[in-house]
Amino acid sequence: xxxxxxxxxxxxxxxxxxxxxxxxxYMSYKEIASLSVGGIGxxxxxxxxxxxxxxxxxxxxxxxIGIDPGALxxxxxxxxxxxxxxTALRAKMIDNTRxxxxxxxxxxxxxxxxxVILGIGFVWMPYEHMSLxxxxxxxxxxxxxxxxxxxxxxxxxxxxINVLSPNTIERSDVLSIRCVVENLSxxxxxxxxxxxxxxITNDNTLYDMRIYRVLYPHKIYRRAQGDSAEQIFLDNxxxxxxRLPRKLVQQYSRLDV
Numbered sequence: 001x002x003x004x005x006x007x008x009x010x011x012x013x014x015x016x017x018x019x020x021x022x023x024x025x026y027m028s029y030k031e032i033a034s035l036s037v038g039g040i041g042x043x044x045x046x047x048x049x050x051x052x053x054x055x056x057x058x059x060x061x062x063x064x065i066g067i068d069p070g071a072l073x074x075x076x077x078x079x080x081x082x083x084x085x086x087t088a089l090r091a092k093m094i095d096n097t098r099x100x101x102x103x104x105x106x107x108x109x110x111x112x113x114x115x116v117i118l119g120i121g122f123v124w125m126p127y128e129h130m131s132l133x134x135x136x137x138x139x140x141x142x143x144x145x146x147x148x149x150x151x152x153x154x155x156x157x158x159x160x161i162n163v164l165s166p167n168t169i170e171r172s173d174v175l176s177i178r179c180v181v182e183n184l185s186x187x188x189x190x191x192x193x194x195x196x197x198x199x200i201t202n203d204n205t206l207y208d209m210r211i212y213r214v215l216y217p218h219k220i221y222r223r224a225q226g227d228s229a230e231q232i233f234l235d236n237x238x239x240x241x242x243r244l245p246r247k248l249v250q251q252y253s254r255l256d257v
Contacts, residue, residue: 013029014029017029018030024167025165025167025170026164026165026166026167026170027164027165027170027174031164032174032177032178035160035161035164035174035178036177036178036180036181036182037181039157039178039181039182040181040182040184040185041185042108042112042153042154042157042182043182043183043185043186044185044186044189045112045115045116045119045153046154046186047185047186047189047190048119048189048216049115049118049119049146049150051212052119052122052123052142052143052146053143053146053150054072054075054076054079054139054140054143055076056069056072056073056076058072059206059207060212061139063207064206064207064208064209064212065127065135065139065209066127066132066135067132067135067136067139068132071132071136074136075136075139075140075143078140079140079143079144079147082143082144082147083147083151086144086147086148086151087151089148090148090151090152090155093107093152094107094155094156102160102163103159103163104156104157104159104160104163105156105160107152107153107156108153108156108157108160111149111150111152111153111156112153114145114149115146115149115150115153118142118145118146118149118150119216120216121142122139122142123209123212123213123216124213125138127209128209161174161175161178193206193211193215194206196211196214196215197211200214
């Protein structure tokens, strides 16, 4: 009965405060669910694009595209240097933001769309017909774009929680929920990628560009359209909350805990 009582209490609290925050709190459960479910899409994009960011041990750039470690290290240094002025530019844009939609929220979308376009373009470049020098130039130019658009999107998303509530305890609670939900996406993608690679290449390898050309554009594009899926999820959740308590009580009423 204790389990049933706790479940009923939690469900009742969610129903009561679905659209209205609890006392001394600033975020309703709908806003928390929206932030968490939307984070699934953001983390899918982060999962895909992070494999395109220049790093010395990057297997997509080093093994699949075919840039040797020496050249990779050179363009890595150039990419880091390009990030300094772009970081200053991002900070200036954030400080000068005066929008009815908030300080960070507009940039999640406006920087997310160019990030998606760059990500799709990155995997569809004809690297197999390029010389090493051209490969380095192309990868470096894409990464300069990522330094601005991708990092801007991630910074805006991570900073959003700071303006949603002044209550530090509430922010910690929301971050705990958000992290659990949003990290489902890279976990699922990490499991699915080797299976899909086997089906696409008929070999146990991840060093084939066909894998990323098939999977990455589809996943990035689908996650960029996450707003409609998120709204459907929230609408269905709100409707089911009315029926959930009675079922749970019936299910656990015989337990003596």
